[in-house]
Amino acid sequence: MRPFLMRLLIVLGGLWTLPNTAIGLLLGAIGLPFGAHAHWRRRDLALVFHRWPWGPGGAITFGNVILHTGDNLDSPCVTYAHRAGHGDEPAIMLADHERAHVYQYLVLGPLFLPLYLVFGGISVRNRFERAADRYARTGRGWWPFSES
Template identity: 80%
Template sequence: MRGIAVGLGMVWALPNTALGLLAGAVGLVFGAHAHWRPRDLAIVFHGWPWGPGGALTLGNVILHTGDTLDSTCVTYAHRAGHADEAPILLADHERAHVYQYMALGLLFLPLYLACGGISVRNRFERAADRYAQTGRGWWPWA
């Protein structure tokens, strides 16, 4: 049953995944490299040459400026000075966004932007941090 749900989620996220694949393909021309990460249900483009650092998820694609998602980062709350929290794994945070895309499909991007975009106030980012900290709670309205 889980396999069917994952398959349906990947199909539901496909328009966003297509955007990610297009961006990733452009990155390949500039030195990025790609591989499938089964645990994250995503194709990861490492060495993606644009952005301030970190990662961006589009459907089942993760665009990552570094060499490995298995690196630590700070939570949004920690970065903003709202809390003193232990570092999390970037892979876990981005996996939560993959799950969010698979649940919300085309609704993800407008809802994400309506909730504040890339900021500590965004419930999607707080949920991704919560999931990275605990392994649970990736749903933004939990």
Template identity: 80%
Template sequence: MTGLGRAGLLLGALWTSPNTAIGLLLGALGAVFGARPKWRQQDLAIVFHRWPWGPGGAMTLGNVILHTGVDLDVPCHTYAHRAGRCVEPSVVLADHERAHVYQYMVLGPLFLPLYLLCGGISVRNRFERAADRYAATGRGWWPWSR
């Protein structure tokens, strides 16, 4: 990676650090109940596996991923597939969550308000559709790309 690329990653991590701080706080709380942190270089995130709360799956906050399972490299359905809008092949959960890490690193503190304005956790949300697109193709993680 070039110096410019490293500088961009550092600036993105700094820009989203308020979100990461929330993720670390929740991760530390989960660790009291058995969650285990692990750095995943490929995802640019600390993943707290065995997150003890929630319906299952994962949630990203900055450079932190809270995951209810033991392995982030598992298949999952896209939001459109789960909503019955279409039949799509499964994607890898880690790839989907990595797209959210990228989104956070660009939008920083603006991510959460924009995410909620775009519909929250639903198939209508352009952030979720972009994360699914990235997980399926390796391209298009930006919520306003096609």
């Protein structure tokens, strides 16, 4: 795809998912007085709030915002299938997993959160999480409605 067209699609996707990004920005800003700090990750098309002070650990994405409880998004993590005991899978990079969610948000915009919840929320059964794990393992297949 031509670079200009790709940039245009990213901008349009960013506008489409702006309500989700606004939620992430609000939550990220709430974390700032408690030690969170933010920086833009161009590769991930996201503003990342590191050291976000709440949650069980890991990261969560809202539009073009990633809330991360750790210091470095480029860290290994286990897949949902591995954590659920569905097999012994190699570790993936958390940044790659969350980037897949950013791509999903860019396409689905305000439909992402309702669909994510309908398909199981934070769970190994959720096709959005399986697709993000697949993308993190292979660099392909971030779309939740395909199996490649």
